[in-house]
Amino acid sequence: MERSTLLKRAAPSGAVAGRRQLRVTAVAAPPTPSRSPSSTGAVKRAMTMTEKILAKHSDKPSVAPGDNVWTGVDKLLTHDVCGPGTFGIFQKEFGEDAQVWDPERVVIIPDHYIFTSDPRANRNVDILREVAQKYGIKYFYDITNRSDFRANPDYKGVCHVALAQEGHCKPGEVLFGTDSHTCNAGAFGQFATGVGNTDAGFILGTGKLLIKVPPTMRFALDGEMPPWLLAKDLILHIIGEISVSGATYRAMEFVGDAVSAMNMEERMTVCNMVVEAGGKNGVCPADQTTFDYVEARTSEPYEPVYSDDTASFFADYRFDVSKLEPVVAAPHSPDNRKLARECHDVKIDRVYIGSCTGGKTEDFMAAAKLLHKAGGEVKVPTYLVPATQKVWGDVYTLPVPGCDDKTAAEIFEAAGCVTPAAPSCAACLGGPRDTFARMNEPEVCVSTTNRNFPGRMGHKEGQIYLASPYTAAASALAGHVCDPREYM
Amino acid sequence: MQAVSSVRVARVALARPAAARNSRGARLVVQAKVDLQGGPRVIRGKCYVTKDNIDTDQIIPAEYLTLVPSKPDEYEKLGSYALCGLPDDLYPTRYVEVDSMKTEYPVIIGGQNFGCGSSREHAPVALGASGAGVVVAESYARIFFRNCVSTGELYPVETDARICEELETGREVEVDMVNDVLTDLTTGKKYPLKPLGDAGPVIDAGGIFEFARSTGMIKAKASA
Structure with missing residues (x-):
């Protein structure tokens, strides 16, 4: 009785299964290896693209909403407001001599308080410069001459837009950033979400983060966009529909003709504001528009993933965009x-x-x-x-x-x-x-x-x-x- | 002045190994966090009542984000600005008095979606640094909740009761996170709270790093 219960509970996760089996061995006869279809990958659970990205990055054949997984991180983004605190926590917790997990995967983009005479704001950019040097951060978009931004070829500006323009956004990746609008990058068909300094400090040291897999809400935007309507109207409409907490702890996936017809900037506008509905991340499926944008900016490989046809969604919304008015x-x-x-x-x-x-x-x-x-x-x-x-x-x-x-x-x-x-x-x-x-x-x-x-x-x-x-x-x-x- | 000291008393006590507490003592100023002084997870004191959708700009306006929470003096200063972005007409009582660094209200009551908006960790840090130990709200924005836990700055407790419509700022309450009940000490009325679950021990420990060390997930620091 006890044995069968244990075996049943053992199925979902490799680590847990191993521990349970040992206990079973002590109790009774040698166990048969628990090679359930879900662990061998022979039969895969249908997943949404958010679930697939997190499964892949946590080395699991499948994940389900509510699972807590240690996800590997492809990139960490930070800026002048949260970067100094993030590195402060990293140094305090991992020690002065510690190195960041991968200096090519940390992207530092000063953007918040640049053209100000506020001494502390200026100091914070100086701190970023120091840590970028100390840890050999490859992508640091510095500004030293504040009187003329054009004299700083490295300086970009607003981090989420610069991240895309500089080729750091790629389908299938996992991005965390110390800014709630990090979800912007979901436009590229990647998992992207905002975290606090402490979580970011942890990522700096380990390249990993424990997160809960969100259920996905799907928003199908169909029909032809009227000439007076822009992507911003669509996302404001959706947030008005589901409220500022309507997607709390959830992923928002945007599909449909209207989304396919959008360029990357429009998709970013939509994904940028999922956090305004409480969403953890937003995603648009990658397509030729995505590939063209990405490949014009980086030669690094990437692997897009897509929701399975039979994946289960927490909610399904449909909008005929041709009927919407400016809001x-x-x-x-x-x-x-x-x-x-x-x-x-x-x-x-x-x-x-x-x-x-x-x-x-x-x-x-x-x-x-x-x-x-x-x-x-x-x-x-x-x-x-x-x-x-x-x-x-x-x-x-x-x-x-x-x-x-x-x-x-x-x-x-x-x-x-x-x-x-x-x-x-x-x-x-x-x-x-x-x-x-x-x-x-x-x-x-x-x-x-x-x-x-x-x-x-x-x-x-x-x-x-x-x-x-x-x-x-x-x-x-x-x-x-x-x-x-x-x-x- | 008296109010401040009562807050200190109300600042609270948890089973934490003596050695760990000592090693934290040296930098207590940096990370005040919730200190239950070895006692059970109970916080008693005056409450400050807010309503729905208190966003992080109201908790700590963006102009103060130049303060870096990992720097001790700036951590303290963040506390002095906690909740100063609340509209004056709706909240005539300040959470932290002008010219004060600490609040009289160790308990914050909220409605739905407390802490929505930006991912700034300055928000839970400002509340913790000001002397808040617990927020009791109907729901939280995801990143704020997570930041409360990972920093160990304060307990984000959920409740199904709409307490923010029943209590007013200044009421003495007891938030008992062992028995999961909030008691209005004036009327004796009790409100059920949802259990903190796995988040509780992390905050007890003082955040994810302290928790990971105390449970052997990561190795203890070489030097305290």
């Missing part, structure tokens, strides 16, 4: 979804286009396109913060499609926007008092960023409406929250 997240929560046209009466004081979510090349192209087609000048100060140096360059050099060969920078200037600022996280999260475009007064802002909790952009009584670049540009022209269709 905003009204103060003070990303799930406070309203139609942009319903907020027509909300007068605004400023517009902000920037951040990992809303400061990529495509975001500025979209905003510029609307401004150009509409003509006229913005009614409120309109701040533009390209996410990275690459995006900044695109804003100044790429012709905006269908806009008479004009660059986005030319269109922004003609419309009376504030000159595009140096790439960084800037006012998305407030930051030190002298941060560019920080809300130091209780103003109302339409922003392409990702959070609108009280105080997020600086002032505690500021009001933030999260929106797509189209809606942000239309609102800038109107001086109130505005549906972009009014200008299209």
Whole structure:
């Protein structure tokens, strides 16, 4: 009786099975080796892509939601706000002489508080430089001349966008980062999530982390995107549907024609905000669009994985994107979804286009396109913060499609926007008092960023409406929250 | 001043090997964590009541993220800013008084999705450094919960009861994480708590590294 119980419980995990078998040996006859189909891989459990990635990285034939597994880590990302603390913990716990587990797999991207005279913020970048040197970190995107970011060819800007642009995002990999928007990289069909300094310090020393396998919620986005809708509208719509805790502890997988039709930047916009629904990670299946982007940036090998047809999902949502309208997240929560046209009466004081979510090349192209087609000048100060140096360059050099060969920078200037600022996280999260475009007064802002909790952009009584670049540009022209269709 | 010392008394006690406690003593300032002084997992004191979706920007506004938690003086300073991002109109009582480094409220009550938003470990650290020992909320955002456990800064306890609608800031409570019950010491009313499970011993030990050492998962430090 006892024996059979033990054997049954032994099946799922190799380590546990071994221990149980020993105990069985002591109790009764020699055991037959427990080579269940699940341990030999002869019959594989159907898995979602998130489960498959974690199974592969924990050397298991299969994993199920709720399993706690030690997952191997392909890359660890950190920045100036959490990097110093992460290395501080690493040194304290592993000792001054310890080495990081793999200096080529740690990516350090200063981006949060760069263009500030705050001495502690500046010191934190100095600390990153010291540890990068000490541990031989291969990928450190340094900035030493803060007066002119262009004098720093290594400096990139916002870490999640830079990570992709520099070829560090690859299908099938496991990425952890000391920033909640690390989930951005799920756009590449990889497992990516944010952790605290202590977990990151542990990874620095071991290259591993104990995590719980999340159940997957699947979101099928089908239909053709109307010309006034952007990826940002889709994710704001979804968060409004399931709430800011609707995906807590879960993976969100985005599939369907509308996702296949998206370029990588749009997929990043969607995956970036899964944490705003509480999600652990978001993923889009890798396809030719992914491969083209990745292979243009790295020659390292990768192996995409996909959800099995028979995998079980925690929930299945379907949206016909052709029926959706532009939306905003009204103060003070990303799930406070309203139609942009319903907020027509909300007068605004400023517009902000920037951040990992809303400061990529495509975001500025979209905003510029609307401004150009509409003509006229913005009614409120309109701040533009390209996410990275690459995006900044695109804003100044790429012709905006269908806009008479004009660059986005030319269109922004003609419309009376504030000159595009140096790439960084800037006012998305407030930051030190002298941060560019920080809300130091209780103003109302339409922003392409990702959070609108009280105080997020600086002032505690500021009001933030999260929106797509189209809606942000239309609102800038109107001086109130505005549906972009009014200008299209 | 008196309030502060009562918090210190309320700061609490767990079965921790004497040697381990001594080795921590030297850097107690760096990692105050929850110190139960060898007693059971019970925290008693005034509670501070918050509502749903308290995000990490309200727990520790981003302008203070230049403070590095692994540096002792900056760790202490983070504590002085704990919960200072709460809107003044909804929360007229500050969690930590201006010019004070510590809170009078070792117990924080929350609603749903406590700690949502960024992954900043500064959030549980600020609460722990200010003198908080436990949060009792209906649910937590994933990364915040994990950061509480891995740092050992404070106990994140769940409850099905909507305590945040019943208690008000300043009420004396006892959070008994052995019997999993919160008691309003004024009325005697009891609210059931969910067990901490495997997270409890990790926080008892002072975080994942301390836990891993105390259980032999990783080897003890060569020098204390």
